[in-house]
């Protein structure tokens with residue numbers, strides 16, 4: 523499977539980027555391919571529809587669409603900001619929700635998504651995750667119902683920001699396996 527990794531944080535030293543890095547390693551251990559959405563590609567101006575006429579933005583949007591289209595699964599890790607996902611992530615979804623010329627659906631329609639969150643506090647983004655799930659489902663995504671919410675993330679990483687907690691790594695492997703299974707084509711057997 524091909525997994526696209528999207529971080530809701532672009533911050534230097536982001537805990538969510540660390541969690542996604544660990545998810546990427548575990549995905550490779552499970553023989554999946556990964557692509558991280560590049561920061562430049564994810565950094566759109568705040569959406570308003572006048573900007574849709576801008577050729578440079580359209581070019582960026584077309585590259586974003588290609589990355590999403592090429593993915594079997596999207597794994598998103600977002601910080602919780604006051605109980606919600608970040609404005610940065612919201613903006614990516616809003617841009618991606620716009621269908622390309624001549625298409626009736628956005629590229630998000632039917633995409634299988636797994637959700638992660640990391641926080642320095644004990645709760646790991648548990649208020650945000652069901653809201654993000656509902657938000658992604660409203661964009662036509664199929665969201666895996668289990669999340670990986672990592673509280674006290676700083677105590678689970680080493681000085682280089684690498685995830686050292688084996689229990690969390692196991693949870694990542696479980697979510698990746700289950701989400702990829704969800705993305706397998708459904709086999710319909712003909713009645714005898």
Ligand SMILES: Cc1cc2nc3c(=O)[nH]c(=O)nc-3n(C[C@H](O)[C@H](O)[C@H](O)COP(=O)(O)O)c2cc1C
Pocket residue numbers: 531532533535536537538539600601602603604605606640641642643645646647
């Ligand atoms: C505006 C703002 C709101 C926040 N709200 C929450 C919150 O509701 N719950 C929580 O656990 N942490 C909250 N935090 C703390 C973030 O979890 C913390 O800054 C985290 O490191 C951000 O993720 P990152 O390291 O991936 O950038 C908030 C931080 C900011 C800046």
